[in-house]
């Protein structure tokens with residue numbers, strides 16, 4: 001790896017690329033039942049920034065530690081480049097790791113912390129000094145090299161940990177929730193810094209987080225885990241636009257995707273407690289309808305699902321409305337500060353291509369059809385025959401309804 005800049009990245013890719021590929025083949029880690037990591041496989045391309053995302057205890061750190069060699073896999077194979085490293089000790093795997101806790105030596109200066117690994121590898125002093133200067137400049141720590149870790153802010157300590165990983169010039173860097181101890185502003189800054197650094201150095205990064213904002217903003221690819229298994233592996237866009245399950249749908253996005261229960265009725269599946277307006281074909285009954293808060297339109301039109309405004313939360317750029325539909329509550333995100341009358345009735349609609357259907361087990365069902373709202377819709381009946389049907393994954397025309405509303409106006 002070269003620390004001198006972006007143009008070096010390409011030339012270096014040709015020869016060094018092979019070392020940067022990481023493959024897991026049905027890797028399991030079992031302490032008890034169920035296993036902490038349960039037969040997962042993935043293949044990380046050279047230079048990719050991959051996020052391991054999931055709730056606490058789903059096996060993210062264990063997966064990372066197995067790749068690093070800090071934990072032995074119970075079964076399966078781990079390959080780095082063309083080498084099977086499953087049984088190799090950590091030092092022979094050619095990777096560096098940034099821990100959540102920073103793991104800095106308190107009695108050593110910033111400079112000595114950064115070059116610690118080089119010193120134990122017996123890298124000559126002049127070369128150590130040269131690499132230290134380069135890296136300190138890269139992470140903006142030149143002014144702090146003589147301090148002890150205790151004299152640094154959290155963000156500066158984080159950068160020392162990062163510098164220590166970068167100076168090793170390993171082509172692969174594993175990071176376990178490296179930003180979790182920072183405040184929101186610093187976290188945003190560090191997100192950009194890490195991403196820029198990774199691109200500049202052409203590193204392959206596997207980055208563990210339970211923060212979906214980090215996942216969406218930093219990852220080329222997101223691997224979402226639940227209970228030791230991979231539930232979805234795709235680009236941030238794919239996870240947002242086509243969640244594979246109700247769990248994936250609820251994990252990405254803030255506020256989370258609305259998931260409302262559907263029941264089968266005569267003219268189609270309806271939202272539980274709101275029997276008048278079928279929203280999907282009958283077979284979708286018993287499952288869930290998913291709509292992101294930002295896709296819901298709130299209006300006073302003749303079509304759509306009847307709702308009532310419960311309350312609002314003003315966030316500055318936008319406002320989150322809580323709406324009662326049948327016996328369930330939905331959230332809608334509206335731009336700005338709409339004038340809201342609590343308790344006022346309104347209608348909700350959404351573009352069909354932005355609604356998702358999941359079955360009773362939470363699995364995505366693209367084979368089921370959503371139903372479009374029509375202007376002939378009345379609160380007392382419906383004309384299912386005139387409805388346009390659409391498969392969940394197959395967008396129809398434009399079903400958006402936008403009319404003015406006495407109860408809610410932007």
Ligand SMILES: Nc1ncnc2c1ncn2[C@@H]1O[C@H](COP(=O)(O)OP(=O)(O)OP(=O)(O)O)[C@@H](O)[C@H]1O
Nearest residue numbers: 031032036054055056057058059060061062063210
């Ligand atoms: N050394 C261990 N011995 C026994 N069980 C362990 C050990 N380390 C982890 N586990 C268990 O394995 C599961 C996965 O743990 P892991 O640390 O990988 O989760 P995680 O996804 O990183 O969670 P978090 O977001 O809280 O860090 C958990 O149920 C945990 O209790």
Ligand SMILES: [Mg+2]
Nearest residue numbers: 060061062176
């Ligand atoms: Mg962890």
